[in-house]
Amino acid sequence: MKQNINNINIEFFDTSFWIGENNLSEKFTILDNEVEPILKKHASIFNIKTTILTNFYGLFCNPFIGNDILANTLKELKHSKLMQGINVWGAMFLEYEMISGIVDLKDFENRVKKRYLEGFRLIRLMPRTHKYPFEATMLKKIYKVLAYYKFPVVISLDEIDITNDKQIEWTKLLEIAEKFEELPIIIDGGNSKELMYNNYIFIMLLNSNNIYFNIHNLFGLNQIEDIVKMGGENRLIFDSYYPFYEPFITINRILEADLFLHQIKKIANQNFKTILSKIGIS
Amino acid sequence: MLNDIIKQQKIDIIIDTHLHFGKLSSLNVPSGSDDDIVKCLKKYNVSKAVFSHHYALSSVEFGFEKTIEVLNKYKGFLYTYLVFNPNFPKKSIEHIKKYINFEGVVGIKIHPSWHACYPFDEKYKEFWNYANENQLIILTHSWNPNVPNKAQKFSDPFFFTDIAAEYPNVKIILAHAGGRGSYLYKVIDIVKNNKNIYVDFSGDIFEPNLIETYVKKLPDSKKLLFGTDMPWVDIRYSLSKILNSNISIENKKNILGLNALKLFNL
Numbered sequence: 001m002k003q004n005i006n007n008i009n010i011e012f013f014d015t016s017f018w019i020g021e022n023n024l025s026e027k028f029t030i031l032d033n034e035v036e037p038i039l040k041k042h043a044s045i046f047n048i049k050t051t052i053l054t055n056f057y058g059l060f061c062n063p064f065i066g067n068d069i070l071a072n073t074l075k076e077l078k079h080s081k082l083m084q085g086i087n088v089w090g091a092m093f094l095e096y097e098m099i100s101g102i103v104d105l106k107d108f109e110n111r112v113k114k115r116y117l118e119g120f121r122l123i124r125l126m127p128r129t130h131k132y133p134f135e136a137t138m139l140k141k142i143y144k145v146l147a148y149y150k151f152p153v154v155i156s157l158d159e160i161d162i163t164n165d166k167q168i169e170w171t172k173l174l175e176i177a178e179k180f181e182e183l184p185i186i187i188d189g190g191n192s193k194e195l196m197y198n199n200y201i202f203i204m205l206l207n208s209n210n211i212y213f214n215i216h217n218l219f220g221l222n223q224i225e226d227i228v229k230m231g232g233e234n235r236l237i238f239d240s241y242y243p244f245y246e247p248f249i250t251i252n253r254i255l256e257a258d259l260f261l262h263q264i265k266k267i268a269n270q271n272f273k274t275i276l277s278k279i280g281i282s
Numbered sequence: 283m284l285n286d287i288i289k290q291q292k293i294d295i296i297i298d299t300h301l302h303f304g305k306l307s308s309l310n311v312p313s314g315s316d317d318d319i320v321k322c323l324k325k326y327n328v329s330k331a332v333f334s335h336h337y338a339l340s341s342v343e344f345g346f347e348k349t350i351e352v353l354n355k356y357k358g359f360l361y362t363y364l365v366f367n368p369n370f371p372k373k374s375i376e377h378i379k380k381y382i383n384f385e386g387v388v389g390i391k392i393h394p395s396w397h398a399c400y401p402f403d404e405k406y407k408e409f410w411n412y413a414n415e416n417q418l419i420i421l422t423h424s425w426n427p428n429v430p431n432k433a434q435k436f437s438d439p440f441f442f443t444d445i446a447a448e449y450p451n452v453k454i455i456l457a458h459a460g461g462r463g464s465y466l467y468k469v470i471d472i473v474k475n476n477k478n479i480y481v482d483f484s485g486d487i488f489e490p491n492l493i494e495t496y497v498k499k500l501p502d503s504k505k506l507l508f509g510t511d512m513p514w515v516d517i518r519y520s521l522s523k524i525l526n527s528n529i530s531i532e533n534k535k536n537i538l539g540l541n542a543l544k545l546f547n548l
Contacts, residue, residue, distance in 0.1 A: 027490075164430040165430065165431075166431075193486055193514065195309065195311065195513070195514055196308060196309060198309070198310040198311065198312075199310050202310075217486075219486050219514065219515045219516060219519055220311055220314070220513055220514060220515070220516060221311055221313065221314045221318070221319065221322065221512045221513035221514075221515075221516045221517075222311070222312075222313035222314065222318065222322075222513075222516065223311070223516065225313060226311070226312045226313050229312070229313075243490065244488075244490075245488045245490070246488075246490050246526070248522055248526045249488050249519055249522055249523065252283065252284060252518060252519075252522040252526070253516065253518050253519055253522070255283050256283055256284055256518045
């Protein structure tokens, strides 16, 4: 069923590109002045036309400051004439002020709207690193607002593997999806070898409509094809996981997938574009 | 696409030196049958492949039986590592002696983490002696011990420097090049300083510029081997890693096939 895609221009939407100083590794640090040339290179070599940036400062230092720094980067990139034809958005971290401010729903709404206007289109939940709960009951007010606006969240398996022994509480993710059906939840493989979670992935897909999976760690033999066969063609989201991986690793895998062209396009860009198009903030 | 690169770079021989056949109780791979794996290998012009059977890692008797079954089914295309299980040293060695000269058997796989036993443990003693006397090729799992998975402590690549010195006739392949983080680079010195230690790049190791660093820091690329670790890692990732690396075509040819051809005398 594979299409010959050698001469077909497939556009990619990269939902995971990390910038800033990675406190654990200089090798994985992308300085501000390096972002633009790398994005241009990715666009010209891999046809990655849209990228969602995440900033290490928000991960290691402070979510609020990190979001502010990234907002500034997004602003500069949007004004750069060299970025013609390349779109950038941001993934923000849940700010502590958002959590403490949730007593006033309006305050939280306003904070999300402000970030939206700054170019953020995704919330990266970090319950383990940033020490907050992620369960449907514990974070219900936040999920309620995000679900209302259909504002997507991404959560890494590394972040919910609290005991660090691959015993992930998948039910908790399914509960969020069930209770907040309008909330797009993207599960990011992080550094996990996701093949061993196939049984969970299949069941999560069958039991929800709003759970999605990043592809960067779906390494297993035919794993992407098998997920598509299980009804997942609308639920897989392309990401390069740059700078941890070079983009050709995931790009080649998708271009070589034994799938129909329309399925490849959905994974490469359309599934996430659909999520973005539904965000109800104006 | 990948086949186009293979053609453009005139890479004639691709040998996958590290993959697995058979099911595993903890792994659900719907499109991962033996035939699926062979189909996938052939699609990407792999001319020969060396496997160890999942059942052989998990069961001594049954494992040998299944290994030979697969070997017979794909004769001339597949080659195999038998598996030594230190938890059944006597039985394991007996089976190895019985099957070692079987057509298509090219070496022995050990997996210290899987079997929860250090490779320098007394239970390995007879095995190492036998391997040394018979100049065997040993593929071992190797990984950074400083990771959350505690079982990886059994497979520290540094354990094999003493073993390689004590048993100089054995050729040891460190699978996964040390696995994670700084160990991926520490293994370079191990390969450099031990003439009978090789390395394979199988598994989910996608560190940017890793292949380039190995080629640059070693005198040549002759002890570097291509492996996928299928079904754990799809060949499309493993091939991309080598084909897109910034090394010479000659080095790519060595890594993808020529080194294995020579090492295993295939």
